[in-house]
Amino acid sequence: MLGSKRHRTLGTDLGLRWINTDVAKVGGGGPISPKSFVCGYCNNPLSGIVGYHAVRTDERGNNSNDILAKIYICHHCEEPTYFSNDGRQVPGSAFGGRVSHIPSKDVEVLYDESRDCMKVNAYTAAVMCSRKLLMNIAVSEGADEGQSFASYVRYLANPVCKFR
Numbered sequence: 001m002l003g004s005k006r007h008r009t010l011g012t013d014l015g016l017r018w019i020n021t022d023v024a025k026v027g028g029g030g031p032i033s034p035k036s037f038v039c040g041y042c043n044n045p046l047s048g049i050v051g052y053h054a055v056r057t058d059e060r061g062n063n064s065n066d067i068l069a070k071i072y073i074c075h076h077c078e079e080p081t082y083f084s085n086d087g088r089q090v091p092g093s094a095f096g097g098r099v100s101h102i103p104s105k106d107v108e109v110l111y112d113e114s115r116d117c118m119k120v121n122a123y124t125a126a127v128m129c130s131r132k133l134l135m136n137i138a139v140s141e142g143a144d145e146g147q148s149f150a151s152y153v154r155y156l157a158n159p160v161c162k163f164r
């Protein structure tokens with residue numbers, strides 16, 4: 001388990017040391033501050049209080065009190081979430097909510113893939129997935145295959161389009 005004392009220090013490369021906050025009461029930045037966020041793995045909201053923080057070390061290997069980044073451990077799924085000092089979360093929480101009763105497994109997979117792309121700031125990939133998603137929805141609703149993206153958008157926007 002990541003929170004155990006045997007994982008007290010994760011690494012010391014480049015004058016940076018990750019410290020388990022369970023044992024960081026003296027020096028190295030102290031206990032980790034609670035943080036509310038939505039876990040990017042299990043999508044549960046939580047207030048993280050268990051984790052690690054990164055501190056810079058001097059040439060003798062002593063820890064500074066300057067916290068450079070933090071990793072919180074989700075108490076639902078026990079996966080780690082990284083936070084930079086400017087607030088960036090990796091992996092981020094999924095964009096949008098779950099959609100129930102999606103009739104096509106292909107459409108559901110594309111929707112989830114697009115949401116996953118947004119978690120890691122892969123916005124171009126999210127756009128490509130979303131375009132393919134719209135094309136798949138149009139075909140599943142009766143449009144002909146092999147048409148242009150614009151024709152599928154027009155098909156979905158057409159008020160005479162009959163959804164099944």
Ligand SMILES: [Zn+2]
Pocket residue numbers: 039040041042043044074075076077078079
């Ligand atoms: Zn989680």
